[in-house]
Amino acid sequence: MESAESAILMRANLQAKKNRPSFSHGKVCDVFCSGNLIEIGFLSGRCCNDRRGSCIMCDYGAANGIRPIQEYLVEMDRILEEAAPSVHVLLLCTNGSFLDRTQISQELFQAVLERAAQSQIEWIEIETHYKDVTPKKLRQIQHLLPNKRIAIEMGLETTNPVYQSHIIMKEIDLAAYERTVALIQSFGFLAEVNIMVGLPFLSPKEQFDDAVRTMEWAFRHGCGLVVFPMNIKPYTLLMEMFRSGHYQPISSWMLPLLLDTLSGPQLEQVTVAWYGNREEIYPETQERAIFSRSCPSCAAEIKRVYRQCSETAAKRCWHSFFRGPAGAAAAAGRTPKTRFPHSRRIRLSPSMRSIFPI
Numbered sequence: 001m002e003s004a005e006s007a008i009l010m011r012a013n014l015q016a017k018k019n020r021p022s023f024s025h026g027k028v029c030d031v032f033c034s035g036n037l038i039e040i041g042f043l044s045g046r047c048c049n050d051r052r053g054s055c056i057m058c059d060y061g062a063a064n065g066i067r068p069i070q071e072y073l074v075e076m077d078r079i080l081e082e083a084a085p086s087v088h089v090l091l092l093c094t095n096g097s098f099l100d101r102t103q104i105s106q107e108l109f110q111a112v113l114e115r116a117a118q119s120q121i122e123w124i125e126i127e128t129h130y131k132d133v134t135p136k137k138l139r140q141i142q143h144l145l146p147n148k149r150i151a152i153e154m155g156l157e158t159t160n161p162v163y164q165s166h167i168i169m170k171e172i173d174l175a176a177y178e179r180t181v182a183l184i185q186s187f188g189f190l191a192e193v194n195i196m197v198g199l200p201f202l203s204p205k206e207q208f209d210d211a212v213r214t215m216e217w218a219f220r221h222g223c224g225l226v227v228f229p230m231n232i233k234p235y236t237l238l239m240e241m242f243r244s245g246h247y248q249p250i251s252s253w254m255l256p257l258l259l260d261t262l263s264g265p266q267l268e269q270v271t272v273a274w275y276g277n278r279e280e281i282y283p284e285t286q287e288r289a290i291f292s293r294s295c296p297s298c299a300a301e302i303k304r305v306y307r308q309c310s311e312t313a314a315k316r317c318w319h320s321f322f323r324g325p326a327g328a329a330a331a332a333g334r335t336p337k338t339r340f341p342h343s344r345r346i347r348l349s350p351s352m353r354s355i356f357p358i
């Protein structure tokens with residue numbers, strides 16, 4: 001149930017979004033390429049949590065409405081035609097949840113997956129809210145994509161119930177989320193968990209510890225991990241908190257230190273997203289996102305590692321999942337258990353020092 005504090009935060013977040021322009025007219029899909037991955041975002045309506053005012057850090061934008069199905073399909077065909085032959089992963093998403101019927105109708109869902117099935121791309125990934133994942137939807141996905149490897153990517157951000165109810169406020173019930181992960185894995189699909197680094201109202205140490213605990217949870221449950229260093233986006237309450245001095249951008253070092261707590265195989269299951277390599281731009285305004293920060297002498301090195309994690313880990317993650325014990329266990333309907341040593345080291349290990357020669 002919503003607390004008085006979270007109700008106030010949600011109202012303030014809605015206020016921050018009040019003057020947000022909608023996606024420019026004529027834009028049907030967002031396309032993003034990184035390494036061997038191509039992402040097609042079908043811009044449609046508005047995320048239900050964005051509408052409520054939860055997720056005080058998020059702005060994936062809002063569309064004026066929903067376009068005719070044919071427009072999305074023509075655009076998808078064009079994008080796939082122009083995709084480089086090196087693309088191996090197709091990420092299907094929207095500005096919210098791809099399995100939410102109010103954003104992506106059943107007809108569009110089916111037509112998009114039929115096209116994805118016909119493409120040469122081997123791995124298909126669908127980004128959605130966990131509440132929209134049902135056995136029926138998963139059966140449809142399995143049926144429509146018979147010869148593909150499939151991943152379902154879902155926002156979690158944190159496993160801490162207090163942070164969930166008071167900071168994220170999108171009503172994630174961890175026990176239900178866990179059941180959804182097991183359901184996805186029972187189909188032989190990869191479950192991918194989105195994890196946020198840099199939650200507001202926490203000290204840097206609390207942010208770090210929370211991310212470590214959430215990553216441990218994801219590893220224990222045999223999931224792929226997509227780590228999001230916090231962006232401060234225009235038209236969010238987080239941006240207002242930054243402007244009034246109540247939130248600071250995270251240090252760019254936080255992510256390398258987090259990665260340093262992982263073993264080699266774990267490291268390969270992690271992808272880094274939205275590390276400063278992309279942003280929503282509203283052409284009618286000067287508003288821009290603010291990313292993690294570091295001193296000028298290490299900025300270039302850190303960015304290089306972010307890029308490395310974002311461009312190469314996706315493929316490695318898929319390989320290690322489907323060819324390794326986690327994939328076998330998921331296909332057999334078992335949840336693999338990974339022992340995960342909790343590390344609070346703040347000195348870089350030799351392997352990380354080789355990545356960061358500074």
Ligand code: SF4
Nearest residue numbers: 047049050055058096
């Ligand atoms: S983080 Fe996800 S659920 Fe929350 S508003 Fe953004 S798109 Fe919606």
